[in-house]
Amino acid sequence: MSSAPSSPSSKPRVGLFVTCLVDMFRPTVGFSAVKLLEEAGCIVDVPMEQVCCGQPAFNSGDLESARKVAKPLIAMFENHDYVVAPSGSCAGMMIKHFPELFANDPELAEPVKALAGKTWELVSFLTDVMKLDGVAAAFDGSITYHDSCSGLRELKVKEQPRKLLRTVKGLEIKELQEPETCCGFGGTFCVKYPEISGKMVGDKTTDIKNSGADMLVAGDMGCLLNMAGKLRREGSDIEVRHVAEVLADMTMAAPGIAGTEKG
Amino acid sequence: MEQSTSPKFKQNAHHALHDASLQRALGRLKTGFKDKRTAAIANMPEFEQLRDTARDIKNHTLANLDHYLSAFEANVIANGGHVHWCADAEEARQTVLKICQDKKAKSVLKGKSMISEEIGLNAFLEKQDLKVVETDLGEYIIQLRNEPPSHIIAPAIHVHKEQVADSFRETHKGRDINRPLDEPRDLLDEAREVMREHFFAADIGITGANFLIAETGTSVIVTNEGNGDLTQTLSKVHIAIASLEKVVPTLEDASTILRVLARSATGQEMSSYTTFSTGPKRDGDLDGPEEYHVILLDNGRSNMLGTEFQEMLRCIRCAACMNHCPVYGAVGGHAYGWVYPGPMGSVLTPSLIGVDEAGHLPNASTFCGKCEEVCPMRIPLPKMMRHWREREFEKHLGPQSMRFGIRLWAWFASRPALYGKATGLAVRVLKSMAGRSQKIGKLPLAGGWTDIRDMPAPEGKTFKQLWAEQQAAKKA
Ligand code: SF4
Numbered sequence: 218m219s220s221a222p223s224s225p226s227s228k229p230r231v232g233l234f235v236t237c238l239v240d241m242f243r244p245t246v247g248f249s250a251v252k253l254l255e256e257a258g259c260i261v262d263v264p265m266e267q268v269c270c271g272q273p274a275f276n277s278g279d280l281e282s283a284r285k286v287a288k289p290l291i292a293m294f295e296n297h298d299y300v301v302a303p304s305g306s307c308a309g310m311m312i313k314h315f316p317e318l319f320a321n322d323p324e325l326a327e328p329v330k331a332l333a334g335k336t337w338e339l340v341s342f343l344t345d346v347m348k349l350d351g352v353a354a355a356f357d358g359s360i361t362y363h364d365s366c367s368g369l370r371e372l373k374v375k376e377q378p379r380k381l382l383r384t385v386k387g388l389e390i391k392e393l394q395e396p397e398t399c400c401g402f403g404g405t406f407c408v409k410y411p412e413i414s415g416k417m418v419g420d421k422t423t424d425i426k427n428s429g430a431d432m433l434v435a436g437d438m439g440c441l442l443n444m445a446g447k448l449r450r451e452g453s454d455i456e457v458r459h460v461a462e463v464l465a466d467m468t469m470a471a472p473g474i475a476g477t478e479k480g
Numbered sequence: 481m482e483q484s485t486s487p488k489f490k491q492n493a494h495h496a497l498h499d500a501s502l503q504r505a506l507g508r509l510k511t512g513f514k515d516k517r518t519a520a521i522a523n524m525p526e527f528e529q530l531r532d533t534a535r536d537i538k539n540h541t542l543a544n545l546d547h548y549l550s551a552f553e554a555n556v557i558a559n560g561g562h563v564h565w566c567a568d569a570e571e572a573r574q575t576v577l578k579i580c581q582d583k584k585a586k587s588v589l590k591g592k593s594m595i596s597e598e599i600g601l602n603a604f605l606e607k608q609d610l611k612v613v614e615t616d617l618g619e620y621i622i623q624l625r626n627e628p629p630s631h632i633i634a635p636a637i638h639v640h641k642e643q644v645a646d647s648f649r650e651t652h653k654g655r656d657i658n659r660p661l662d663e664p665r666d667l668l669d670e671a672r673e674v675m676r677e678h679f680f681a682a683d684i685g686i687t688g689a690n691f692l693i694a695e696t697g698t699s700v701i702v703t704n705e706g707n708g709d710l711t712q713t714l715s716k717v718h719i720a721i722a723s724l725e726k727v728v729p730t731l732e733d734a735s736t737i738l739r740v741l742a743r744s745a746t747g748q749e750m751s752s753y754t755t756f757s758t759g760p761k762r763d764g765d766l767d768g769p770e771e772y773h774v775i776l777l778d779n780g781r782s783n784m785l786g787t788e789f790q791e792m793l794r795c796i797r798c799a800a801c802m803n804h805c806p807v808y809g810a811v812g813g814h815a816y817g818w819v820y821p822g823p824m825g826s827v828l829t830p831s832l833i834g835v836d837e838a839g840h841l842p843n844a845s846t847f848c849g850k851c852e853e854v855c856p857m858r859i860p861l862p863k864m865m866r867h868w869r870e871r872e873f874e875k876h877l878g879p880q881s882m883r884f885g886i887r888l889w890a891w892f893a894s895r896p897a898l899y900g901k902a903t904g905l906a907v908r909v910l911k912s913m914a915g916r917s918q919k920i921g922k923l924p925l926a927g928g929w930t931d932i933r934d935m936p937a938p939e940g941k942t943f944k945q946l947w948a949e950q951q952a953a954k955k956a
Contacts, residue, residue, distance in 0.1 A: 277882065
């Protein structure tokens with residue numbers, strides 16, 4: 218699939234795909250990703266022209282718009298050894314769905330395959346490609362982990378984050394009863410079917426509260442904003458963080474996703 | 481079932497979410513079937529290979545469907561049975577009626593069959609003065625309640641036992657009104673007694689078919705109550721109604737798929753009863769029907785062949801996808817508004833009744849992918865729901881506002897500099913709306929979001945703004 222770094226001494230050049238939600242809502246996640254990648258031995262580059270992977274249009278059935286938005290990414294990451302995104306959903310879009318989206322484009326089909334072949338979700342890249350087996354972070358308390366759907370089912374990200382989280386000093390993992398059940402975000406789903414989404418995220422927050430953990434961690438901003446928003450509405454002060462923030466020891470860098478009144 | 485309420489999916493869902501007894505029932509469903517399936521599969525190391533084999537068998541059959549259907553027909557005839565090819569629901573209903581009239585039948589026994597729900601058979605036959613009795617306990621219960629099924633293998637999953645007791649007291653006349661009906665056992669015994677009389681009296685037995693076997697001309701049904709066997713062996717005439725895609729080439733193929741069916745559906749290794757029917761009673765047979773008819777129904781299936789929806793025809797109606805679907809789990813089967821609920825219904829229903837009618841169904845999914853993960857036939861359900869969304873978009877069927885919104889967003893998103901400025905501004909506005917609390921309780925134009933949850937506040941600047949500043953500072 219992906220080419221190994223050209224030689225052991227030369228550092229792989231990683232293009233960071235920032236993702237729309239990280240860009241707008243949670244820059245700390247972007248900086249955490251940069252820190253983790255650099256500490257793992259990569260040279261990180263952020264192409265400034267990048268916008269979005271086109272997922273909202275793709276999932277709404279508007280393939281033309283999806284192609285229009287996605288196309289620039291293909292050339293943008295041509296010279297990187299890897300493309301890494303702090304999101305299973307956006308990485309999944311590029312890995313699994315770009316080839317489908319451009320299948321009938323004779324010029325782009327090949328470059329898209331190459332892009333898909335070198336794209337990774339952040340945590341699985343760190344463990345599976347960079348062979349990272351621990352981080353130098355500390356967190357005094359317990360966390361629970363939600364397995365976001367795309368990362369889990371499209372990219373098989375399940376053990377990797379847990380493996381690294383277990384090496385965070387002082388951190389205890391309290392598993393959810395149903396860590397693999399969708400939180401009800403689903404991109405436009407949560408806006409189009411708010412009542413059903415509300416029921417799903419409500420079940421999720423009940424599970425989170427029952428876990429007794431101090432903090433909720435996941436690998437996708439969409440799910441995190443959804444669950445954080447619901448926890449806050451319910452008056453819970455469980456902290457909410459992207460896994461990259463915890464692993465990069467940046468939990469002190471910015472308040473958690475959706476602060477509390479105490480803040 | 482003639483009329484669908486699929487266009488009212490949102491209202492249906494609203495009612496379902498506020499129906500306390502339904503929510504209780506769905507809560508039970510959540511663990512029951514799921515846990516059993518997990519356990520059954522853990523006991524079968526070759527399950528994943530079996531799924532591949534099952535998928536390949538069906539793909540091969542669908543690629544040669546005409547061949548296998550003709551072979552099936554020839555073998556049914558050779559065994560002394562009859563095959564009726566029906567293009568649509570009306571033709572199928574008329575064919576059933578004709579058989580009943582030829583036999584001067586008064587009563588019809590039914591084994592559980594989704595196809596007969598699809599063609600609205602019960603209501604039709606009753607209008608023709610035929611007495612129809614459902615023999616599957618779940619189907620019988622909802623027949624008494626005058627409701628459609630809400631699940632394809634557990635049709636009365638939404639009903640709880642107190643409601644069943646009420647229906648029984650109301651319809652089973654001539655019994656002590658104060659008899660105890662609190663335990664499931666009481667209900668079962670009573671249903672069995674009542675059913676027994678029907679079994680002996682019936683002229684015609686109608687069942688569905690889980691498989692049609694081409695090499696032998698056999699129809700196969702799977703049940704857990706044995707009602708299917710009795711329906712088809714005690715009646716003078718057995719009519720099996722099946723849609724075209726139920727055919728498989730050989731007995732061996734059927735048994736392979738049977739191995740994934742029950743495990744996926746109820747978590748059993750095998751269903752309690754698996755009945756193979758090959759033609760009418762032969763000379764010397766002790767029991768069996770005098771006549772054996774198979775109704776081969778198309779009703780829109782052939783339109784799916786050769787399209788992006790062909791793979792849906794692999795479906796064996798095991799219901800694993802709905803048992804595991806969090807949307808089904810939240811709203812139940814009736815919300816989907818037609819015969820087939822859950823993820824399989826979200827793909828199949830638009831094919832059968834039109835995407836203009838059933839457009840909500842493929843949209844009401846988070847694409848969480850759980851359905852595809854559990855589907856024993858490896859049907860890529862989310863991908864096919866997305867294909868429906870594409871068709872809707874091409875046909876301009878979705879809300880105009882959404883169409884416009886996406887196009888506008890795409891226009892911005894393909895202009896990075898402008899997009900950067902716009903998002904930078906949006907982030908500043910959101911940040912200031914949130915104020916000290918770092919959350920937004922009410923966001924104009926995003927009621928769907930803020931009705932049920934706060935909008936977490938952004939940090940203040942976009943990552944790209946901050947990154948650019950940092951890079952510039954490094955250079956300086
Ligand atoms: S789509 Fe798959 S999981 Fe759903 S009923 Fe059909 S075979 Fe079973």
